[in-house]
Amino acid sequence: MQRSIIFLGCIFSFIIARNSVDVTQWKGFNLLEKFGKSNKPFLEEDFQLIKELGFNFVRLPIDYRSYVNGDDWYNFNEASLNEIDQAVEWGKKYGIHICINLHRGPGFCINPPAEKLNLWSDDDALQAFCDHWRMFAKRYKGIAPENLTFNLLNEPARARPEQYIKVFSAAIEVIHAIDNKRLIIVDGMDVGKTPYTNFTGLDFVIQSTRGYQPGAISHYRASWVKGSDKMPVPVWPPVPSIPAYFYGPQKVKDGLMGPLELKGNFAAGTVIIYDVNIVSEKSLIIIKADGLEFYRKDFIPKDGKGEWTEVVYMKQYHRFQNVYNKAFSAVLKAAASTLLIENIDGDWMTINSLKLEMPNGVRSEFVTDKTWGQKQITVTIKPDGSLDDIPGFIPEKILDDYIAPWLAIKAQGVNIFVGEWGSYNKTPHDVSLAWMRSWLRRYKENEIGWCLWNFRGPFGILDSERTDVQYEDWHGHKLDRKMLEMLRE
Known part of the structure; x- marks a missing residue:
């Protein structure tokens, strides 16, 4: 079957009704059943508990290999796709907005192993990437924008700005040709660090950043981060x-x-x-x-x-x-x-x-x-070995510098969102909470929604396996009550 891509050339020339969904109120968690090598059904209990705790957003970071058979990009596994359908339905049932994200898409993933083709330079990879989103757009065309968002690709990296624009413009047009009111989230360039100016005129396009800065706190002793075992014990404020x-x-x-x-x-x-x-x-x-x-x-x-x-x-x-x-x-x-x-x-x-x-x-x-x-x-260096005050040192400047370009595009009317944030369970708990509170203050002051990585697991509020937390037994899980209450402040 012949497939074609129409690149986004004139998308700025037509008018789309203003987005009526208040993305500033999104607060929730990533659920990892189809992340990486995992391919499990989502759990209704998660949606029920997230709702009970007062949150309203779930992001599903999905590895495309979980819903295709073998290495065939076009041989979709209907049973696995039905499990994604079920998550969307549970979102509707419990009043939780669902975000479908390709954490690994045809041609790119921020994590190893590398894809067989390069999304940024190979037309076949781009074609497959767009066709996957075409499939999702058709599959969920009847789902209201208030219930479902598409997040095109997790943390794009290792490409030039014009390559990012080419790929995401093509995917946006493919989706909006089928469902012109579908909300689409585009992660910033350079692993979510840098926003785009090209998409500022699109009402149904949201730009997403990250809340992992500085990595020495968020990923302290994370086994998958090179050199993390050499990081000094983090402190906050810096x-x-x-x-x-x-x-x-x-x-x-x-x-x-x-x-x-x-x-x-x-x-x-x-x-x-x-x-x-x-x-x-x-x-x-x-x-x-x-x-x-x-x-x-x-x-x-x-x-x-x-x-x-x-x-x-x-x-x-x-x-x-x-x-x-x-x-x-x-x-x-x-x-x-x-x-x-x-x-x-x-x-x-x-x-x-x-x-x-x-x-x-x-x-x-x-x-x-x-x-x-x-x-x-x-x-x-003072006689006791400590550093004297450094002129111009502002303890939390690293956060302000990171978020500044995002606030700049928000001032232009662009909806922005934090698709992932949080700290690994090896970071001392008191440091994690102090650092997270600094980010939360900025999100609240600037009306920015967020999604913690994860709900259950080492970044989350449930079953995080920290050694320095007094957990509360809650619905068969270990609840980090201090972190929960901070998130709900």
Whole structure:
């Protein structure tokens, strides 16, 4: 059968009635029965309990492989699709808005394994992606917009802006050609970080971001995150930190190269320990004491065995970006009042942490901020080993910076939503709650709906298996009452 795609060229030229659904009131959870390798029926109990607790939104992150037979993108499994139908019906029964999301779509998933074709560059993958959404649009055409939303693709990444626009424009047009009032959610570019300006004129298109910033809190010791086992125990509100990136000469043109300057009273014998995370292409770290170099170390990632723990070759950049996750150290030979640490060769490298061990027993350990684009800074270390106040340091600025572009498009009339957020169960509970409350305050102040990942499980309010929570027995589950009450504030 011949299939065709009509790309979105004139969709801005026709008028769609204004969206009457108040997305600012959506508050709920992701249900993971068809996420990843899982392919189970959804549970009516979840919808019943979510309703009982006062929430009104459920997102279904679905792996397309759960509803196709084998590797055939067009051989749909009707039994599995019926289980999705059932979830939609339970949503209607319990007054819960359902969002169907392709967490893995033909040609792309943020998680491994990679797809056989690339959604951003292969027409066959794009065709299949649109045909899957055509199938869902036809299947649910009779479901009111108040009950059902389509979320095109989870956390798109590894593409250029024009590729995102091409793919999502095509899918939007396919859906709206069948059901022109169907609400469609488009996750932001770059793993949900960056909103689009191209879709601001569409009344039935919502843009979705994430609430995982900073990852050192949301994904502390999450096994699937590289380097998470090296993360320091998180705190919130943040304490002053140092930038993780040491940019080399290749970033001079971007104005990013520069040394980390440490000021204080550093005795001879002070040990400087820096835990290297990733090295891009190559780096050469030097350390100076009062202007005199006393340490240098080359880092040249390549294929095969070496100081690194994992070989990573980035095809799009034509260079190795190997993961080290290994500590290196230098010993100060003479007392000094200023230490400079600088990368003087290559592209860039990141560190997980920086430690100082003084001969008098004072120890300092500084967390790092892995936000791209932050230049190194000058900091003063107090006699007790702690960082002095950093001029301009705003504890929760990382949240404000992340949400700022989303508030900008909201001011233009775009509906925005947080499709996933929350913290993994290894993050200390008090830290999780304090951090979540900071995000919730921003969501409430700016009238932004949200969906926690997940309901039951390590990010959720039920059966999260935290070791530092006194759970309440509730309907056969372990309820995190403190987190629940905070979400309902």
